[in-house]
């Protein structure tokens with residue numbers, strides 16, 4: 001969306017001023033205030049665009065009356081409308097609270113991702129997420145969780161660095177937000193409420209449970225399971241040599257090796273291939289991982 005891109009550029013301008021810009025606490029505060037305000041505006045646009053889109057895709061007015069479109073069941077349309085509205089309200093309220101927090105100088109715009117984090121993000125997402133617009137914002141003591149609103153990754157107060165695997169998980173949420181708008185928040189929360197967040201099988205983060213529920217395409221997973229899958233590919237994906245007999249030998253695993261191997265395969269000089277074997281059940285999920293990465297990288301920021 002062109003408007004959204006322009007707003008991103010304005011936010012970027014206020015967050016990363018040219019070096020000759022006179023810096024002091026007041027100008028920094030004003031710049032952060034303006035950047036946060038434009039992010040709020042962008043969130044409002046996504047909110048309304050999401051609702052209009054759901055209505056446009058769900059209903060038609062062929063004879064001057066409201067009809068369901070393409071035989072989509074009413075509860076589907078209702079659910080996506082509900083998720084756009086509730087997700088949008090949560091997101092807009094979150095942005096407003098954050099903005100007011102900056103006004104009273106209780107909160108700020110946190111920090112941008114550093115160079116190594118940027119490298120990690122690009123190695124997975126390529127052109128689909130712009131790392132420059134991401135801000136990592138620690139919240140005061142009352143927050144114990146990591147969560148994403150739009151371009152912000154909120155963290156507990158005492159967190160100074162994020163592990164690469166967790167960073168990838170949170171950036172998947174940023175990608176989901178950019179693809180699906182505010183409804184992502186409702187869908188992620190609904191999955192947490194429905195399946196639980198406890199460390200038991202079948203919880204919201206358990207992507208193998210999503211497969212058992214009949215969801216075989218990555219983007220059909222609930223938002224938490226989808227993010228967890230990419231996180232697990234980062235942690236468990238590997239490089240592998242296949243023998244002529246078809247035997248597999250894992251050469252290096254973890255730390256984004258899977259994504260590194262896909263990136264290498266583009267150059268054509270490849271003796272090894274990426275592989276995703278789950279540590280918990282030793283099953284091969286390479287095809288699913290390839291499908292997910294292809295989907296993510298098919299979009300452009």
Ligand SMILES: [Zn+2]
Nearest residue numbers: 169173224227
């Ligand atoms: Zn998550």
